[in-house]
Amino acid sequence: MSATHLTESAAVPVPRPNRLLELVRRRPEIITLVLLVAICVAVSIINPAFLQPSSLVDIGRASVVMGLFALGVFIILAAGGIDVSFTAIAAFTMYSMTLLVKNHWPDAPISLVLVAATAGGALLGVVNGLLVHYLKVPSLIVTIGTQYLFRGILLAFIGTVWIMSLPPTMGAFGRLPLVQFDSGGRTITLPFYFLVLPAAALITWWMLNRTLMGRAIFAVGGNANVAERLGYSLRTIHVFMFAYAGALAGLAGIIHTAANRQSNPFDLVGTEINVIAAVVLGGARITGGTGTVIGTLLGVLLVVVVNSVLVMVGIPSTWQRVVVGAFILLAAAFFVFCQKKN
Amino acid sequence: MPRPDAAAKADAFLELRGIHKRFGGVHALRGVGFTIEPGEAYHLLGENGCGKSTVIKIMSGAHAPDEGEIVLEGKVYYSLTAIQSLSAGIETVYQDLSLLPNLTVAENVALNEQLVASGGRLARLFDRARLRETAASALATVGLPTDRAFLGTVVSDLPLAQRQLVAIARAIATRAKMVIMDEPTTSLTRREVDNLIAVVERLRSEGVAVLFVTHKLDECYRIGGHAIVFRDGQCVEQGPLANYTKQRLAELMTGRRIDAERYRTGAPMAGELFAASGLSLLPNVRDVSFSVRKGEILGITGLADSGRNELAMAIAGVMPATGGSLRIDGKAEKIRHPSEAIKLGIGYVPEDRLAEGLFLDKSIFENEIALVVRDLANGFGVVDKAKGRALADKLSQDMRLNTRNLDLPVGALSGGNQQRVLIGRWLSILPKLLVLHGPTVGVDVGSKDTIYRVIQQLAEAGMGLVIVSDDLPELLQNCDRILVMNNGRVVAEYDARETDEDQLYKAMLVSKPVTQPAVNTETAR
């Protein structure tokens, strides 16, 4: 319905001074990438031993679980919330799932186990979603509550005994190699479960950018009241996004178990803040409504790399915390610096 | 829960019957009813807080009425959901614009069209090509650019005027049957308003009903159509606009006489109070020089992108000047931050009272004393609340707030009363110079009257005032001199007694080369 519009308007699009800075301002994950590259270069200079395929493989493997968590956290952040219960969800599903399989169906097909774990996580996520929606309080508060709740239920009523010998199918899944090669008399293995991360990332990206739900999530992140006024069903969105995050957490949990060849109900809980930090380092605002999947992955890689090069660089363990802490501060400051340039 | 109803008028698009709405204690709507016919224009008029926004929110499904019926195309509903209302073709431009700051222009304009098409179900792919088309055509209609760059701009990066146009574009992006606009022109320039009025014309010619809410009566007359006058949540008058004079409407709204003559009573006193020479805030303000005397009221106008906003912010220290010099009481001073401006006795009432002025969740009391908490503190650094309350009480009386309850959250006040609280806050420190940026945006005739009278009293008392506004009548009624800005420079200066709207308007439009738009100040992460 574009008809002849009369006087040309005074309003014109906003031109920005500097193209590069503008780009950085709009896609902060570029900063993350820069940091990542910088670190890798620095480390390889300090210790060329870092330049090996095995480094890449190890970093890749190490970032699977955190990456899955981060994707979930990112969805919630995008919608303007915060979730700290996902580690509890992961521990809950992975342990009770393993227990279930071990006791009742030791040779259940792994695909089924994965699906079941994902579903279980989603279920706990739905609890989060409903609580957040009906209690009308910030999700941070609710999920602190559910974290204690889930973990409490798990340890108090389901069990605390570590499962050291997994059901065979799960153990096999953990060992199943995707790529395997020898270097210096050592076999380097990129496990099959690594594929889960890129897959999940792709699906998440598609969901956020190609479906109404995805846009709705960002809309809620922009301003929940307005979104509701415009006809978005907050209930659907809340339930969906927490279910999605929960599903990812459940999946991450089972993979964590399979990879470790043991199911430890005490695992994971306590790492949530680091995951959130990774997502924020990936360019998502803690205040919600912004961020990208790529940025999230980069943020995770950044954290994993920093944590895994400490020995490489030869930092004595007494000093490692200081270094990591200082790095987080520097990275954050660098971020703000680049953003401020505008 | 629709049910067939014989009584419903066949040709009416929408009819409200005996609608009641209560918010806790407040009885916002007391049995209002009116009929909306296709292709007609309606003007919902009334003072702040009389129920206009509420009745709108009921039609658009944001609120459910407590009593009454909504007859929509012959079907009777007791309440509507947002999706029902939207799918029925009711589009709304909300007073707060209701934009999603983190999404792009295209998404803000056209995403809802796809949401409504899917009946509110979210498990759908969304069609980006269609998104761009819809958005582009709607933007073109309201006179905004349609290039990819603009479509992809994040709304929070846009100046207020463009945001308002984007909100309007969203309303007309779909094949609407009725478009509701709650104070859509508050931050639009004259030219954008002209454009909007043309849009309204075309909508009507396409059989779309238009419901207008505004406090600028002259706009109503330029559009024409029917008047629906509210007072205290009741519909006190309906009929063709032509049957009423401005005077009469003002009376109907307020229930009292208001004669909008020239308010300016006193005259400037001797002695320069404030002077700016060669003031610049690149790229928006270039080499501006002017001065204000004690008791003088200086008006500054211009198009939204003329730099008038930035000039005001530079004086207030919100956006520190990049060049030039300021003199206050003859002393050269620098202003790099609002606190410095305040120390120098310069007050600033921002344009966007909700985002920049008020602490909405906090009480009137706290909002009123915000500037003087330090002065209220005694030797032990303890704030003397009794003294503070006395002050706040006096201020709210001076500003004639419609409530005596100082503990009410300011968010619960109408725009008019909110603005009074904000101005009152500045009176608590009686600045030498008070810069009022759009002092009566979204404020009804009654409140305007009050605010203008206060302004004059302040001038009498020797305060210098600068009114930055695009409401020309307002400037003509209140100022001694009026500066017109264009493309960052002062292009003309008039004695308010000797000029008129057309002269000012021409000066605003003189040959406009490439324009530098207002860059809005977002505090990132």
Added chain:
Amino acid sequence: MRTTGGQLVMLVVINVALLAFGAAISGGTFLSPFNLQSMAGQLPEIGFLAIGVMLAMCAGNGGIDLSGIALANLSGVVSAVVVGSFLSSADQPAAYSLAFIAGALVVGVLGGTFNGVLISRLNITPILCTLGTQMLFTGLAVVASDGRAVTVGSPDLLSEIGNGLFLGVPISFVIFIAVAAFIAALLKFTPFGLWLMLMGTNPKAAVYAGFPRTKVLIATYATSGLLSGLAGVIIAARNVNVKWDYGTSYLLIAILIAVMAGVRPEGGYGRVICVVLAAIALQLMSSMLNFGGLSNFVRDFAWGALLLTFLAVGRYNVVGFLNPNKSKKLV
């Protein structure tokens, strides 16, 4: 938004209920003076940290302080190492105690100020900033103490603070209440308090109104740091030793207490008395479970359940009738 008035009432009710229940299951010994004293003695360290978290939250735009316990440990460790290097807690108890306390508080304030500067001047997101400083502080404590526990010993003054009673009330608890009252007054009656709470609701408006944003933020986090320092002193006084890895579980518990007290994570609202009561409630609950010989995992479960029921009750304003002013959802 739940009204803080209702919150207060609820917390009081909860505490009374817990005391009654505890008395019931323990046949009275739960209310024995000694147990009450021992619970009161356990409270302060976490209480101080929770108040710190509340202050940070009140500051708005994502304000939070994750570095509390880390800073508490750092102040204890550094002060013990430094002071210990020139004073002996055995030979000059008074001097040592005073020097140690002063040292701990100074370190606390410095650490908090560091947070404040990073957040206000560099505009680093609080959650990132305090996460970074949390690791930094912990790391520094490790470096300073080479990972070992540092002995403070029990010089008179300190051990008085740790174990002494005043009119039957543990001195540490008296100090806690006094400090809490002081902070409460600070928030309610001083310009700082008003600025903080207003700024929390609308930072932009605060700038336009010429508030000293940077000063207020720094002061806020510095105060939070001071509280960490105090926590450090109490820990040292009660445990005779300080160590960098003490109380790792306190991080989330402190936040739990704050949100349970109705502090708004979006900023602008929070009452010290509610935080104190929430802390007491959690203390009562966990002590009760230990009395009943129940597994500590049940405690986690109970805390979560308590918080959620709390929110539910607040949401469907059950205690609404108890307090006149109706809660309003402001747009």
Added chain:
Amino acid sequence: MAQDKPVIATVVKISGIPWFDRMETGVKQFQKDNPDVVATQYGPATADAAQQLQIVTDLVAKGVNGLAVVPMDPSVLEGTLKRAMDRGIIVVTHEADNQKNTHADVEAFDNADYGKALNERLAQCMGGKGKWTTFVGSLGSRTHMQWVGAGEANAKAAHPEMTLVDPNNESFDDANGTYEKAKEILRKHPDIKGFQTSAGNDVLGVGRAIDEAGLTGKVCLVGTGLPNPSADLLEAGAITAIGFWDPQKAGMAMNAVAKKLIAKQKVEDGANLGVPGYEKVKVTKGPGEGLLIIGNGMVIADKKNYKEYLF
């Protein structure tokens, strides 16, 4: 709990994990053998000294007769244990030979000997030469530091050709973290020959890394661990040998000592606590007023003999 039987509360570092579940079986066993006392086990939900402190404090307030504590961090408990002793509660500790405020600290063995023994076993596997490194649960864990310290000293003295690289890596007793760190060390030092680990899960993490890298047999791994969890890796040969003591016996020993002391009996050098491995304990004066009771409960097991101790 209105009974006159003496109540002995055992407080462990953290409840639920295999090690202390095993200890609980000991406490239960002791209860069975000694109906004239009430023996129960408590433990915090998270591995945090502060949480354990709270439990001990509450138990003191509750008023038990004896406390048998395995301190998460001895130093943190000093204050509270002192208060307990002032209240006339008998305090017995374990894995805390530096605990001042205790009536008796029961150790399964001398920590220095243990560290030395582990290192000897490692050296034997490494043929006394090559690069090796050490893991500790946390720099804050004193016993772990003692073990690796003793090991380091032993290597220096007895095996000059063994070179220690990047020592004292922190594992936080988390198998996964240990695994990542081990991987990294293998990358940085492709020629590394041995690992000596301390925390219960370290052998699992390092073992997995060795196993996956196909270095089984090429790289030696000796460390504290439990037979059951380690079984697979022991069989695979990724773990050379594990050292441990039986927490069950330790639990029983602690309670036995507590019971004796509550009954005002003395524990002399060479005394028999009636618990395997503690039949002829070495009793010396501890760092504080209390006793230091050392048994001979050290076990170093490998592929051949670990099945004798399945738990």
